Amino acid sequence: MPFKDTRQVLLLVDDEPANLHVLKHILQEHYRLLFARDGQRALELAAAERPQLILLDVMMPGMTGHEVCAQLKSDPHTSDIPVIFVTALSNVDDEIRGFELGAVDYITKPVSAPIVKARVRTHLSLVRAEVLRETRLNIVQALGMAAEYKDNETGLHVIRMSHFSRIIALEAGFNAEEADELLHAAPMHDVGKIGIPDAILQKPGKLDDAEWEIMQKHPEIGAQIIGEHDASMLKMAHRIALGHHEKWDGSGYPAGLAGNAIPIEARIVAIADVFDALTSVRPYKKAWSVEDAVALIREQSGRHFDPDLVDCFLRRLDDINHIRERWAE
Numbered sequence: 001m002p003f004k005d006t007r008q009v010l011l012l013v014d015d016e017p018a019n020l021h022v023l024k025h026i027l028q029e030h031y032r033l034l035f036a037r038d039g040q041r042a043l044e045l046a047a048a049e050r051p052q053l054i055l056l057d058v059m060m061p062g063m064t065g066h067e068v069c070a071q072l073k074s075d076p077h078t079s080d081i082p083v084i085f086v087t088a089l090s091n092v093d094d095e096i097r098g099f100e101l102g103a104v105d106y107i108t109k110p111v112s113a114p115i116v117k118a119r120v121r122t123h124l125s126l127v128r129a130e131v132l133r134e135t136r137l138n139i140v141q142a143l144g145m146a147a148e149y150k151d152n153e154t155g156l157h158v159i160r161m162s163h164f165s166r167i168i169a170l171e172a173g174f175n176a177e178e179a180d181e182l183l184h185a186a187p188m189h190d191v192g193k194i195g196i197p198d199a200i201l202q203k204p205g206k207l208d209d210a211e212w213e214i215m216q217k218h219p220e221i222g223a224q225i226i227g228e229h230d231a232s233m234l235k236m237a238h239r240i241a242l243g244h245h246e247k248w249d250g251s252g253y254p255a256g257l258a259g260n261a262i263p264i265e266a267r268i269v270a271i272a273d274v275f276d277a278l279t280s281v282r283p284y285k286k287a288w289s290v291e292d293a294v295a296l297i298r299e300q301s302g303r304h305f306d307p308d309l310v311d312c313f314l315r316r317l318d319d320i321n322h323i324r325e326r327w328a329e
Helices: 017-027 039-049 065-074 092-101 113-148 156-171 176-188 191-195 209-215 218-226 232-243 264-278 290-299 307-315 317-326
Strands: 009-013 032-036 053-057 083-087 105-108
Touching: 009 017, 009 039, 017 032, 017 113, 032 039, 039 053, 039 065, 053 065, 053 113, 065 083, 065 092, 083 113, 105 113, 113 156, 113 176, 113 191, 113 232, 156 176, 156 264, 156 307, 156 317, 176 232, 176 264, 191 218, 218 232, 232 264, 264 290, 264 307, 290 307, 290 317, 307 317
Parallel strands: 009 032, 009 053, 053 083, 083 105
Antiparallel strands: none
16 A cells, blocks of 8 residues: 655745755655746645645746735635745835735745744644644534534524624623634533433423423533633633523522623523524424513513623624524524
């Protein structure tokens, strides 16, 4: 069986063979290399091979490196490939232009082997970190959807309530990064339902006392499934799973927390979750109208829900309804 080269792939672009030879000598031991001597060939190889990184000369006849970079960044299939310019140009304006086009770094000719190796290694590590982040998000979202499919035919509930949560968070003062983290953590809120028997989750009538006691275990089951992690998004998901059924007045479960003792992310998700649950068809009920659901949330302000966050929800109700329409069942 032929050996499969699993090394990361770099695309080296320069119209001068001598320059490509120098880069090959520096990089060939640790990476699989592709070569292009003009812009058009570089674009073809980038689209066909999807290299992890491109080292791109600026001053080339025909299509310049700047023009190649602009086309790479305008194509969704190649826009996420990092580009490092390798150039004899040292003018600050040229560097600024390159960064504006989407390049991640500049290496000045004549190249230094240690610098080339260090810059390539640094930017490839950033690529790996981004891939890991995306993979983690996909797993988190898949687990959230898996839990929701147990008592919802489409799983769209987790999409809607996650976007509701983000909108409320922004109105409550979260910055964009914090709100996006909440968007990605919120789908895990009911992951503990994986551990609840289907006969209880899908029961069309009211749960009896014994069934309700089992149902109330799903926040703790969810927290156990998510586990303890250093990653901030997973920490947030843990807090949400454990706290989204706590109530502002202390009458919720599993810990009977009250007021600000409930993590704010869980307080936000509580509103988003209840609003979407009320306005959606479930095995045990018909969908409520938006007006009736809003009336209940208003009535439960200061009891079930944080009153300040209820105000945030009400101020952004138009945006929330837009999400409902976009992700309708």
